[in-house]
Amino acid sequence: MQIQIGNLTVQNATASVVDFAPLAKHIGPSLPFLLGDNAFSNMTVDIDFIHHRIALRNPSSQTKPLGAVEVPMTKADNEHLVPVSIEDAPPVMFELGLGNSGEILVYQSYYQAHKLLEGRRFSKRLAAGTGGFIPETVATLRSAEFAGVTFVNMPAAFIPTAQTRDPQTPADLTSLHAAAANGDAKAEFAYGKALYDKLESLS
Secondary structure, three states: OOEEEOOEEEOOOOOOOOOOHHHHHHHOOOOOOOOOHHHHOOOEEEEEOOOOEEEEEOHHHOOOOOOOOOOOOEEEOOEEEEEEEEOOOOOEEEEOOOOOOOOEEEEHHHHHHOOOOOOOOEEEEEEEEOOEEEEEEEEEEEEEEEOOEEEEEEEEEEEOOOOOOOOOOOHHHHHHHHHHHOOOHHHHHHHHHHHHHHHHHHO
16 A cells, blocks of 8 residues: 655555544544554654654654664564653563553553552543453552653553453453444443443452
């Protein structure tokens, strides 16, 4: 597939078909497509979050900007990993996920080992993703350090380990999820409540 972005043309990009209608329904704007890692893997991606701009550049012509901090990045299972320290603990590898518009995600193996939810105020919710609704616990971390910068009072979502083959749609809720995705309001409410009840049982 050929992709045109401004005056840049990306040749031979790989594409997959995903129904974003359920997700778009909950976030507002329509989602005709998402640009993924495949489109960016051979370019230098310069993102200006403050001014809502992105530039895609030829890596061979780029030099390290003055004052920039170089962070080691590894790749495992098609995910980019970078070192992050949570509340002064030794750095561990976290997924660098720019597609996540929410909080830092902390998975169960880490937050249980470091007892991050013990004695901490938290709440529970259902988060919408490309695969449906995901149960999450949300709380505030005292600090998180990345690239030499310490962020304080960081919102975080604590993600439980999947208890079924599909972490986003448990096997016993598959038919209910399908009905909800097709616009059945009662099924959507019932599906959300069932997922919330499952989250309650995991906590």
